[in-house]
Amino acid sequence: MRRSAAVLFACAAAFCVFTGCQSKDKSSVVQATMQDSASYEDAVKECFNAMYSNGGGAVFYSYMFPDAAVQAIKDDGNYDELVKTFNDGQQKSFALDDSKYTFGTILESKEITDEQRDAIKRYFVNLCEPYIQMTEKEFDVKEGYELTFDYLKNDEKNGEETVIAVKLNDEGWKVITQ
Numbered sequence: 001m002r003r004s005a006a007v008l009f010a011c012a013a014a015f016c017v018f019t020g021c022q023s024k025d026k027s028s029v030v031q032a033t034m035q036d037s038a039s040y041e042d043a044v045k046e047c048f049n050a051m052y053s054n055g056g057g058a059v060f061y062s063y064m065f066p067d068a069a070v071q072a073i074k075d076d077g078n079y080d081e082l083v084k085t086f087n088d089g090q091q092k093s094f095a096l097d098d099s100k101y102t103f104g105t106i107l108e109s110k111e112i113t114d115e116q117r118d119a120i121k122r123y124f125v126n127l128c129e130p131y132i133q134m135t136e137k138e139f140d141v142k143e144g145y146e147l148t149f150d151y152l153k154n155d156e157k158n159g160e161e162t163v164i165a166v167k168l169n170d171e172g173w174k175v176i177t178q
Contacts, residue, residue: 040145040165041106043173048103048151054094057086063175066124066139066168072132104150104157112144112164120144120166123176142167 037043047063050056061070061083073079112120121136128134144166150157164176 037173040173044149044163044165044175045103047175052101054091055087057083060086066128067171068134069128069131099153102152104152106147106149109145109147112146117141140169
């Protein structure tokens with residue numbers, strides 16, 4: 001029950017982070033790929049695109065969770081349902097509004113501090129807890145940036161978001177929304 005509640009909480013949190021909508025016109029649907037980002041800028045953009053694309057759940061979770069947690073969720077047999085729940089939620093959201101959200105530009109970027117680095121390790125320990133027990137020592141934050149970007153709704157500036165992007169262990173980039 002605890003894992004089911006945690007999975008549902010993760011889905012709800014993810015959905016609430018960017019309660020966006022996508023155009024019903026399938027030709028304008030952005031397709032996200034799986035962790036295909038060489039830079040933190042590309043990673044944040046790809047994660048954003050996953051939030052606003054049909055079928056972006058697997059990409060979204062690859063950016064949000066450490067690989068060990070994703071593997072533990074898969075081993076428990078809950079991963080496919082987690083991704084499906086996310087994708088179904090996005091699909092329903094897209095059906096309610098025909099707005100198109102797109103990533104704008106990075107407005108500000110700075111390297112994370114040592115205090116943020118320590119907090120990020122604690123964050124990942126807590127995030128993994130429902131799925132797998134890990135310690136702060138198991139997380140090597142190789143580099144990280146706090147950045148603010150803007151996004152567009154129907155090609156007009158609609159808002160700004162601040163996130164942290166970290167290169168974690170040998171897994172690639174992870175994105176932490178605030």
